[in-house]
Amino acid sequence: MARPQKPRLAVWKFASCDGCQLSLLDCEDELLAVADRLEIANFLEASRAVGRGPYDLSLVEGSITTPHDAERIHAIRRASKVLVTIGACATSGGIQALRNFVNVRDYVSAVYPTPQYISTLNKSTPIADHVFVDFELRGCPISKTQLLELVTAFLHKQKPAMPTYGVCVECKRRGVVCVAVAEGLPCLGPVTQAGCGAICPAFGRGCYGCFGPKPLPNTAALAAHWSEAGRRRGDIVRAFRTYNAAAEAFRRESEAHDT
């Protein structure tokens, strides 16, 4: 009996560093199983062969930063049954959303010898600001485990098991001694969504917030606690302005201290 046609996978890149796409290649042992279950129709990082749409599952990496990309994402949406954004860039605008707090033209003329060739938007925006997104995978980069969970859930038509609680939950399950309490380090774990497995606290560093804000995060109370501990306003602004600077909760908190 002939096997039914395999679902077709496409991977797309916008403004990003490619690290999240690389997580798919990084699946190593499971990569063959993925290739066995899905037809990899478009994945330039893995193959030059580009298969035409439509696609059953599109993984979109990167944020929208140019007028051209703002058009391109609509074509991808039209060609995709399920569209999943992968990584901080695609879900919140990424590190390049730092431009959202300044005038991007000042930087273009400072960086490029012929700035007139540069066509760019004032803000770096997440994919969901432009088209409907079926699911978002957080992280800078995404977690390989979560990516496999997503693909597995997609194949079996299930809801993926993805945590929405904070990093502290993973940290405590792992038995890590809290770096905020035991060492007085600034840690974004209490307001950041889980998914990374609390990597940084496990290696003696505070959480940098790579997975973006968890639902209903109390960033104000965390910032107030840092202020009481003597941290300067500039440090608080910088803590919230990294890979998810434009994520609503982090943006609001950094702006509250940026005067």
Added chain:
Amino acid sequence: MARPEIFFPAVSWIRLGGLMPGPGAIAPRPAALAAALLAQADLERLIQLLARDHRVIAPVVRDGAVVCDEIRTAGEIAFGAVTEQAPARYRMTMPGDHAARWPTGPPATPWKRVLHPSELTIWRAVRRDGRLVFEPIDSGPPRRLALVGVRPCDLAAIGRLDAPLRDGPWPDAAYAARRRGMFVLAVQCTEPCGTCFCASMGTGPDAGPGADLVLTELDGAGPARSLLEARTTAGAAMVVALGAAEAPEDAADEAHLAVDRARARMGRALDTSQLPARLLAHFEHPRWETVAKKCLTCGNCTFACPTCFCTTVEDRLDLAGETAARLRRWDTCFSVDFSYMHGGSVRLSPRSRYRQWLTHKLATWHEQFGTSGCVGCGRCITWCPVGIDITLEAAAVADTAPRTGPTRRTGAHP
């Protein structure tokens, strides 16, 4: 159903001790089946005796903190560690004058990690010849557990966990397997920490029921000496096997005085008289909103708590759809998804989540299990990243005169 009272017999001597603090209060003591005077070298022999047929867990130093982990020799125990504990602050030091003494205060990680693992695969199913075959995974530890160096608050916490997880109508197989044949050496407290309030909760600084051996460090010049008292026949057998020096008659009095002095030096206190009723009379108290403004809803209090035992389950499939596994993980009533039912979460506001935790711990736990869910270890105060203090929050709510009319609503109100 086995009532919790069976495992918390009317131990009036604990209650008496808890309710009548002060250095002058002499509470009746449980009789020791055997007693010995322990030198440091004896302790190494004790660990070796236990390690023959137990997996020995004790407080050790890791990442600048005292945590509970497996040991092979007494030398691995965190002797000499002094922990400074305050709201949102924990610092461990090794002052020279404390060298041979047990680490002060409750360890950073609760002992429940050993008995109630944070992550556990509870079953696996495989597709075999077109049929689903379920395979049980957890058959418990290969060796019996021996917990060494358990502080009285944590000893009481094991009793609190026993009620739902071992002695209740739906025992937890993984917990019961770990608990079976477990040996416990408790160390009574002579130096409480800044966040300790076991005296208020009637769980310390003297060790209640549940220990096979109870150790008390004795003061005085010269090499470190401890009084080792057996509370069970297993403990007595260990004392005999050790062959340590017999304890002089006044050692028990000396130990009792040292522990009683600690009772008067608790970092914190909580008035527990009629506490459940006083808390439940104030479901709409403005203090819940005040504390919610500060609460990060991270759940660290629940993970640090030695009696919080909530879990969630996640099903995992492989890509091929040939094997499935059910993973059980620690969960917390502070996460939004914890109360998710069809249509959404019923405790969306941080106010309702904090109130749920505090009132369950200090009030409705009594309705379920006949005891408080709090043992006064103070971990939730120390490990809260913003230093919310359960003793202050409970008092602020409970010390308010009740309003007239019904105050406890029955429906969900996020």
